[in-house]
Amino acid sequence: MRGAVLRATVVGGVRGAAVALVLAGLGHTLWNGLVEPGTALAFGALIACGELARRDTRDVRDTRGAPGARDARDAWEVRAGGYADGGGDPRAAAPDDRQPAPLASAGALAYALLGPDAAAPTHHGVLQIVTVVVAAALAGIVPHIARGRAPAADHLARRVLTVAFAAACFQPLYNSGRLERGIGQGPYLVLYLLLLLGLTALCDAVLAAALAGARTGWPYGPLLRDELRAQLGIGSAICATGVVMALGVAVAGLWALPVFCVPLLLTQLSFHRIAAIRTTYRQTITSLARATEIAGYTRPGHSRRVAALSCAVGRELGLSERELTVLEYAALMHDIGQLSLVDPVRAGATAGLPPAEARRIAELGGEVARQTGVPAEVAVIVERQADPYREQPALARIVRAVNAYEDLLGGTRHPGGPLAALEQLRLGTGRDYQPEVVECLARVLARG
Numbered sequence: 001m002r003g004a005v006l007r008a009t010v011v012g013g014v015r016g017a018a019v020a021l022v023l024a025g026l027g028h029t030l031w032n033g034l035v036e037p038g039t040a041l042a043f044g045a046l047i048a049c050g051e052l053a054r055r056d057t058r059d060v061r062d063t064r065g066a067p068g069a070r071d072a073r074d075a076w077e078v079r080a081g082g083y084a085d086g087g088g089d090p091r092a093a094a095p096d097d098r099q100p101a102p103l104a105s106a107g108a109l110a111y112a113l114l115g116p117d118a119a120a121p122t123h124h125g126v127l128q129i130v131t132v133v134v135a136a137a138l139a140g141i142v143p144h145i146a147r148g149r150a151p152a153a154d155h156l157a158r159r160v161l162t163v164a165f166a167a168a169c170f171q172p173l174y175n176s177g178r179l180e181r182g183i184g185q186g187p188y189l190v191l192y193l194l195l196l197l198g199l200t201a202l203c204d205a206v207l208a209a210a211l212a213g214a215r216t217g218w219p220y221g222p223l224l225r226d227e228l229r230a231q232l233g234i235g236s237a238i239c240a241t242g243v244v245m246a247l248g249v250a251v252a253g254l255w256a257l258p259v260f261c262v263p264l265l266l267t268q269l270s271f272h273r274i275a276a277i278r279t280t281y282r283q284t285i286t287s288l289a290r291a292t293e294i295a296g297y298t299r300p301g302h303s304r305r306v307a308a309l310s311c312a313v314g315r316e317l318g319l320s321e322r323e324l325t326v327l328e329y330a331a332l333m334h335d336i337g338q339l340s341l342v343d344p345v346r347a348g349a350t351a352g353l354p355p356a357e358a359r360r361i362a363e364l365g366g367e368v369a370r371q372t373g374v375p376a377e378v379a380v381i382v383e384r385q386a387d388p389y390r391e392q393p394a395l396a397r398i399v400r401a402v403n404a405y406e407d408l409l410g411g412t413r414h415p416g417g418p419l420a421a422l423e424q425l426r427l428g429t430g431r432d433y434q435p436e437v438v439e440c441l442a443r444v445l446a447r448g
Contacts, residue, residue: 302406
C-alpha cells in the first residue's frame with residue numbers, strides 16, 4: 001500500500017509541476033503578449049511538424065493482433081503487455097516502449113537555448129518558451145488524437161519539465177548579459193551548451209525512470225540505467241541538433257532551421273526502419289514458438305506466458321533491456337525441442353521429466369534455435385535450461401524456474417494453485433532452481 005501511494009505521489013508530482021509551469025507560462029504570455037512572434041511562430045511550426053512526423057510504435061505492434069486472454073492464467077500476459085492470440089509484446093510495458101519525436105524535441109531544445117537571431121538579440125523568456133512548446137506540441141498531436149494514438153500525458157509532462165530546465169539554465173544568463181560577459185560567443189559557449197544539454201538529458205532520464213517505476217513498480221536503478229543508455233543513442237543526436245540549430249539561427253537567422261532539420265529527419269527514418277525490422281524479427285520468433293502449440297505438444301499460450309513472466313522476473317532482478325530481449329527470445333523458444341518427440345509429453349510439461357530426457361529435449365531445442373539466426377546467447381539458454389542451476393547461465397535459471405511454475409500451475413499436480421506451485425519450486429532450490437529467482441518470482445506474483 002505504501003509503495004502504491006509513493007508511486008501515485010511521483011506521477012502526481014511530475015504532472016502537477018508540468019501543469020503549474022504551463023499555466024504560469026500561459027498566464028504570463030497572455031498578460032505580456034508574445035515577444036518576437038516571428039521567431040516563436042517559426043520554432044512552433046518546427047515543433048508541430050516534428051509531432052506530426054511522430055510514428056507511434058503501437059502502429060507496428062497492432063499488426064500482430066490485439067491483446068487478449070484465453071483463460072485466467074493469461075491475465076499475466078495482459079498485465080505485462082502480453083499476447084494470448086499472437087499479438088502484443090511481453091515487454092510492452094517497459095520503458096523501451098518509447099514514442100520518439102526527435103525533430104520536435106530538438107526544436108524545443110533549440111528554442112530554449114536560442115540566444116541571438118541573425119546577430120540580433122532576443123528577449124523571450126522561460127515562460128514563453130514553455131507556452132510555445134506546449135501549444136505547438138498540442139497542435140501537432142491533434143491528428144494522432146483523432147486516430148486514437150495520442151502520446152501519453154507523461155511524455156508531454158517530461159517535455160515541459162526538461163525544456164523548462166534547459167531554458168531556466170540558459171535564458172536568465174543570456175538576457176542579463178552575464179553569459180556573454182563570462183564566456184563570450186566562442187568555443188566556450190558551445191562547451192557550455194553541450195554541458196547544459198548533458199544535464200538536460202540526465203534530467204529527462206531521471207524523470208522517465210521515475211515515471212516508468214511508478215507505472216510498473218520495477219526497480220528504479222535498472223530503469224535509470226536503461227534510460228541513460230537510450231540517451232546515448234537517438235538522444236545524443238537530438239541534443240547535438242538542438243545545439244546546432246540554436247547556433248545556426250544565431251548566425252544565419254531562421255532560414256537555418258529547415259537546413260538543420262534534414263539530418264534529424266533522416267535519423268528518424270532510419271530509427272523507424274530499425275524498429276520495423278526488430279518487430280518483424282520478434283514476430284518470426286513468436287510464430288516459431290507457436291509451432292509446438294499448433295502441433296499439440298504444449299498448451300495454448302504456454303510459451304508466451306513463460307516469456308511475459310520471465311521478463312517480469314528479469315525486471316525484478318534488474319536486467320538491462322538487452323538482457324531482457326535475450327531472455328524473451330529464449331523463453332519463447334524454450335520448448336521448441338519438443339518437436340523432436342514422437343509422443344508429446346503430457347500437457348507439454350517438461351518440469352516433471354527425468355533429467356536426462358529434459359536435457360535431451362533442451363539440447364535439441366538449442367540446435368533449432370541456432371539455425372534461426374537468433375543471438376548465440378539465446379541458443380545457449382535454450383540448450384542449458386534443464387541443467388542444475390549452479391551450472392546454468394543466469395538467464396537460463398529464470399527460464400527454468402518460470403517454465404516449471406507454469407507447468408505446475410497448468411497441470412493437475414497442484415490443484416492448490418500458485419501457492420502450491422511456488423512451494424514446490426522452493427523445495428527444489430537445493431539443485432534445480434536458484435533461490436533468488438524463486439523469491440523474485442514470488443514477489444512478482446504477489447504484486448499481481
